Amino acid sequence: MAIPKKHQDEHSSFLAYKNYRYFKLFLLLCIVSTTLYVWFDFTPARNGGTWVGYTLGIIGALLILWLTFLGMRKRWISQGRWSLKGWTSAHVYLGLSLIFVATLHTGFQFGWNLHTLAYALMMGVIISGLFGIYFYVVLPRQMSANRGEMSQAAMLDEVANLDRMLRDAAQPLDDIYISKVQNSINKTKLGGGIFKRISGRNRKCTTHAATRFFREELRRADNITHGPLLDLLSVLERKNALLRQIRRHIRFRALLEFWLYFHIPLTFALLAALTAHIISVFFYS
Amino acid sequence: MTIIVRNLKTRPGGRESVRERIYETDVISIGRETGNDVDLVDLRVALHHAKLKFHTDGKIIFELLAGNSALINRRLITGASRKLKPGSHIRIGIYEIRIEEPTAPGTLTITLQQIETVDAAITSNDERVVFGLGRALPPKRLMAWVFALGVIGFFLALPLWAFKNPDSAQLKSLPIQADLSWNPGKISLMHANLKNDCKTCHVKAFVAVKDKTCAECHTGLKDHAKADQMQTSRPHPTGFGAKLDEISNMFGRPPARCASCHVEHNSKAKIINTSQKLCVDCHRDLNKNLKNTTLANVSDFGTDHPQFSPSVITKPSLTDPVLTRMSLDDNPQGFSGLKFPHDLHMDTGKSVAKMAQDLGQRYGFSDGVDCADCHRPEAGGAMFEPVSMQQDCAMCHDIAFEDDAAFEGGDRYLRTLRHGEPQEVIATMRDFYLAKALANIRDAEMNTSTRRRPGSAARIRDLNRRELAFKQADNRTATKVKAIFSKGGACFDCHVIDFPVDPASLDYRVRPISVNDRFYPKSPFEHTSHAVGDLNCESCHEAEKSKLSSDILLPKIELCRDCHIGEESYAKGGKFAQGTMPTTCLTCHTYHGGPHAELMGRSDGQ
Numbered sequence: 068m069a070i071p072k073k074h075q076d077e078h079s080s081f082l083a084y085k086n087y088r089y090f091k092l093f094l095l096l097c098i099v100s101t102t103l104y105v106w107f108d109f110t111p112a113r114n115g116g117t118w119v120g121y122t123l124g125i126i127g128a129l130l131i132l133w134l135t136f137l138g139m140r141k142r143w144i145s146q147g148r149w150s151l152k153g154w155t156s157a158h159v160y161l162g163l164s165l166i167f168v169a170t171l172h173t174g175f176q177f178g179w180n181l182h183t184l185a186y187a188l189m190m191g192v193i194i195s196g197l198f199g200i201y202f203y204v205v206l207p208r209q210m211s212a213n214r215g216e217m218s219q220a221a222m223l224d225e226v227a228n229l230d231r232m233l234r235d236a237a238q239p240l241d242d243i244y245i246s247k248v249q250n251s252i253n254k255t256k257l258g259g260g261i262f263k264r265i266s267g268r269n270r271k272c273t274t275h276a277a278t279r280f281f282r283e284e285l286r287r288a289d290n291i292t293h294g295p296l297l298d299l300l301s302v303l304e305r306k307n308a309l310l311r312q313i314r315r316h317i318r319f320r321a322l323l324e325f326w327l328y329f330h331i332p333l334t335f336a337l338l339a340a341l342t343a344h345i346i347s348v349f350f351y352s
Numbered sequence: 353m354t355i356i357v358r359n360l361k362t363r364p365g366g367r368e369s370v371r372e373r374i375y376e377t378d379v380i381s382i383g384r385e386t387g388n389d390v391d392l393v394d395l396r397v398a399l400h401h402a403k404l405k406f407h408t409d410g411k412i413i414f415e416l417l418a419g420n421s422a423l424i425n426r427r428l429i430t431g432a433s434r435k436l437k438p439g440s441h442i443r444i445g446i447y448e449i450r451i452e453e454p455t456a457p458g459t460l461t462i463t464l465q466q467i468e469t470v471d472a473a474i475t476s477n478d479e480r481v482v483f484g485l486g487r488a489l490p491p492k493r494l495m496a497w498v499f500a501l502g503v504i505g506f507f508l509a510l511p512l513w514a515f516k517n518p519d520s521a522q523l524k525s526l527p528i529q530a531d532l533s534w535n536p537g538k539i540s541l542m543h544a545n546l547k548n549d550c551k552t553c554h555v556k557a558f559v560a561v562k563d564k565t566c567a568e569c570h571t572g573l574k575d576h577a578k579a580d581q582m583q584t585s586r587p588h589p590t591g592f593g594a595k596l597d598e599i600s601n602m603f604g605r606p607p608a609r610c611a612s613c614h615v616e617h618n619s620k621a622k623i624i625n626t627s628q629k630l631c632v633d634c635h636r637d638l639n640k641n642l643k644n645t646t647l648a649n650v651s652d653f654g655t656d657h658p659q660f661s662p663s664v665i666t667k668p669s670l671t672d673p674v675l676t677r678m679s680l681d682d683n684p685q686g687f688s689g690l691k692f693p694h695d696l697h698m699d700t701g702k703s704v705a706k707m708a709q710d711l712g713q714r715y716g717f718s719d720g721v722d723c724a725d726c727h728r729p730e731a732g733g734a735m736f737e738p739v740s741m742q743q744d745c746a747m748c749h750d751i752a753f754e755d756d757a758a759f760e761g762g763d764r765y766l767r768t769l770r771h772g773e774p775q776e777v778i779a780t781m782r783d784f785y786l787a788k789a790l791a792n793i794r795d796a797e798m799n800t801s802t803r804r805r806p807g808s809a810a811r812i813r814d815l816n817r818r819e820l821a822f823k824q825a826d827n828r829t830a831t832k833v834k835a836i837f838s839k840g841g842a843c844f845d846c847h848v849i850d851f852p853v854d855p856a857s858l859d860y861r862v863r864p865i866s867v868n869d870r871f872y873p874k875s876p877f878e879h880t881s882h883a884v885g886d887l888n889c890e891s892c893h894e895a896e897k898s899k900l901s902s903d904i905l906l907p908k909i910e911l912c913r914d915c916h917i918g919e920e921s922y923a924k925g926g927k928f929a930q931g932t933m934p935t936t937c938l939t940c941h942t943y944h945g946g947p948h949a950e951l952m953g954r955s956d957g958q
Binding site for chain 2: 108110111112114115116118176178180181182184219220221223224226227230231234237238239241242245248249252253254255257258259260261264313316317320321324325327328331332333334335336338339340342343346347348349350351352
C-alpha cells in the first residue's frame with residue numbers, strides 16, 4: 068500500500084527531507100561557487116579581495132548568520148513548511164555548502180592570522196556538525212533498541228528497586244559477604260566524566276565486581292549458604308545487566324550531546340571572528 | 353527477669369504503632385539474623401552484633417561482640433562491654449535501643465525504634481545528573497561567551513585600540529604587535545621594513561590605500577603615460593563590468609591605482625606583478641581606444657606581438673647619429689659609415705682565415721676569425737664591448753704606408769700611420785716624403801768625389817735639383833695620400849672617403865662612423881641568460897652570410913618564439929624551452945621610469 072506523501076515526509080530522515088530539497092540546494096551552491104571561482108581569473112591571484120571573492124564572502128557570511136539562527140529557531144515548535152525537520156535539513160546541507168563557499172572565498176590563502184582563524188573556526192563548527200549528523204542518523208535506532216520501552220527515570224527507579232532487593236537478599240548472609248553487597252548498593256557510579264560516559268563502561272563498577280565475586284562464591288557454597296547466595300546473585304545479575312543498559316544509554320546520550328559542546332561555543336567564536344574579519348579587512352582596506 | 357521489648361514503628365501518615373514482645377530471660381541477643389531476640393534489618397548490623405545482659409542486682413551490661421560497633425550515649429564503642437543505666441540509648445545502624453526507667457521490680461522495658469530510613473543510592477531524581485552532560489562539561493553558554501569575547505578582545509578590540517593609541521606605553525610593552533593578526537598575508541620583501549607599522553600605508557581607517565601615500569616614498573617614478581591618454585586607452589567596461597567598477601569606486605578603489613597592479617600581502621604574487629594581463633587589458637586593442645597611436649596592438653609575445661623594430665643608424669655621426677626604427681620584416685639597412693663584410697672575415701677558406709692562422713700563435717686565433725675574436729662581452733655579460741681598431745683590427749689591418757727599404761739608404765723601418773686622425777695621417781706622409789727629398793739633396797751636395805767648376809751654371813743646377821726634389825716630394829705625397837684614401841688603400845678598405853675637389857689640397861675626409869651598440873635602447877637584451885644548451889652566436893645572428901656592414905644581424909621575433917612563448921599559450925599548457933617563466937611584457941619592457949617608460953608610454957604620439 069502506498070504511503071501518502073505527507074506521511075512519507077513525517078517519517079523520512081531529515082537528510083531526505085522533501086525529496087532531498089536542500090541537498091539539491093547544496094549541490095547548486097557548490098556548483099555556482101566553484102563555477103564562479105574557476106570561470107573568472109584574477110591577477111595576481113584569486114582570493115577574497117576580488118569581486119568573486121567578495122560575492123562568495125557575502126554569501127558565506129549570510130549563510131553563517133542564517134545557520135546560527137537555527138539555534139533560536141529550534142526552541143519554537145511548528146510544523147509543515149517551516150517545520151523543525153525542514154530547518155534541520157536546510158541547516159545541515161547549507162552548512163556543508165560553506166565548505167565550498169568559504170574555502171573558495173579564501174582562494175586557498177592561509178596564514179597565521181585572524182582571517183584563517185575565522186576559517187578554521189568555521190571548519191571546526193562544520194566538522195563537529197558532521198559528527199552531529201552522523202550520530203543523529205545512526206544512534207536513535209540503537210538507542211531505542213537498547214532502551215526498549217523504559218524511560219530514563221524508570222531505569223533509575225529500577226536500580227533503586229534492585230538495591231532494595233539486594234538489601235533484603237543480603238540480610239541472612241554471613242558478615243563477610245556484606246561489604247561486597249554494600250559496595251554494590253552504595254558505591255555504584257553512573258555517569259561521571261565525559262570520557263567515562265562515552266566509553267559506555269566502568270571497569271571499576273562495584274556491582275560488576277560483586278557479581279563476579281558471588282558467582283565464584285556460589286560455586287564453592289555449601290548446602291546451607293547456597294540458597295541465600297543464589298537469591299542474592301540473581302538480583303546482582305539483574306542489576307549488572309541493568310547498569311550495562313544504562314551505561315549504553317549514557318553513552319548514546321553523551322554522543323548525541325558532546326559534539327554540541329564544540330558546535331555551539333565554536334559557532335559563537337566564529338561569529339566573533341567573522342565580525343572582526345569583516346571589520347579588519349575594511350578597516351585596513 | 354522479665355524483659356519487655358517495645359517495637360515502636362511509625363506508619364506512613366505519622367501514626368505510631370507499638371508491638372511488644374515479652375522475654376523471661378537475662379540475656380537479649382541483638383543482630384541481623386532473624387534468630388536474635390532483637391533482629392535489626394540493616395546490613396550494617398552483624399548477624400550476631402551484641403548482647404544485653406541483665407543482672408539480678410539491676411546491673412545492665414551491653415556487650416558488643418568482637419569487631420562490632422555501636423554508639424552508646426553518642427559515644428562510639430567497638431568490641432567492648434559497657435554498663436548501662438535506665439535512660440541510656442544505644443545506636444546500631446538505623447536503629448536506636450533505649451533502656452526505659454523500670455516501672456516494676458524484675459521488669460525492664462527496652463524500646464526499639466528505627467530512627468533513620470535507608471535511602472536509595474540512586475533514584476529517578478538523579479536523572480539529569482546521570483544522563484545529562486551538564487555536570488561533565490563546562491556549560492556551553494559559558495564557553496560560547498568566553499570564546500566569543502576572547503576573539504573579539506584579542507582580534508578586534510586590541511588592534512582597534514592600538515590604532516587609536518599608537519604611542520601608548522602599554523602597546524609598546526606588548527610581546528607581539530597588536531594588529532599582527534590582521535595581516536592577511538606576508539608583506540613583500542621590498543616593503544618588509546614596514547611590516548610592523550600598518551599605518552604607514554593604511555593611513556586612515558576604512559579608506560583604501562591611496563596612490564599619494566605610495567608616492568610619498570616612491571618619488572622618482574614616472575607615470576606610464578599622460579593621465580588623459582591612460583584614461584582613454586583603458587577598456588571601458590559596460591553592463592556588469594561597469595557596475596563592478598562603480599562599486600569598486602564606492603569603496604575608494606578606482607581602477608588603475610598603484611595597488612591595482614602592486615598587490616601587497618599576497619603570498620602568491622610578487623609586489624612587481626609580471627603578468628601580461630595588466631598590460632594587455634589596454635594594449636590588446638590600444639588603437640581602438642587611443643586613436644592616432646603609433647604603437648601596435650599587442651596581446652601576447654608568442655602569438656600577437658609586432659615584429660621587432662630596432663633603432664638603426666641611418667646617418668652616422670660622431671656626436672649625433674640619426675637613428676630610425678625599422679621593422680626587421682622590411683630588411684632594414686643601417687649605415688654606420690664602416691665597411692665590414694662579416695662573411696669574408698668568417699669564411700674559413702679565405703685570405704682572412706689564412707692570415708689569422710699565420711698570426712694565430714701571436715694573437716690566439718684558431719683556424720680563422722670567430723665572433724669572440726672581436727666581440728668581447730662587457731662586464732656583467734649582458735652586452736659587448738665596442739669593437740676597437742687598435743684592439744680588434746690592427747693586428748691584421750696595420751696602416752703601414754711605406755716600407756723605408758724602398759728608398760736608397762733607408763733606415764728600413766716600416767712607417768705606420770696613426771688611426772683615427774686623417775689630417776695627421778696626411779701631415780705625417782707629407783713630412784716623410786719631404787724628409788726624403790731633403791735627404792736626397794743633402795746626399796747630392798756632400799758628394800765631393802768629382803770636381804766641379806764653380807760658377808752660375810753649377811748654382812743653377814743645384815737650385816734646379818732642390819726644386820725638383822721638393823716637387824717630387826709633393827707629387828709623391830699627393831699620389832701616396834690619394835692611394836691610401838682610394839680603393840685598395842688602407843683607409844678606403846674600411847671607411848667612406850670624401851675626396852677633395854682640388855686633389856692638390858689633399859683635403860681627404862673620412863666620413864664619421866657610429867656603430868650601433870644598442871639596437872633596442874629601451875629593451876636591453878641580456879646575452880648571459882641566453883647561454884643555454886647548444887646556443888651560440890650563429891644561432892641567432894646570421895653573420896657568416898652577411899656581405900655588407902649595413903646588414904642588421906638581429907634575429908626576428910619568429911626565432912625568439914622557438915624558445916619563448918607568451919603567458920596565454922603558457923596558461924593553455926604550452927611549453928617553453930628553458931627557464932621556469934613564460935615570456936611576458938616585463939621580460940623586455942618596464943612600466944615606470946626605466947629606459948622603456950618612454951617607449952611604452954610615448955605621450956607625444958610618436
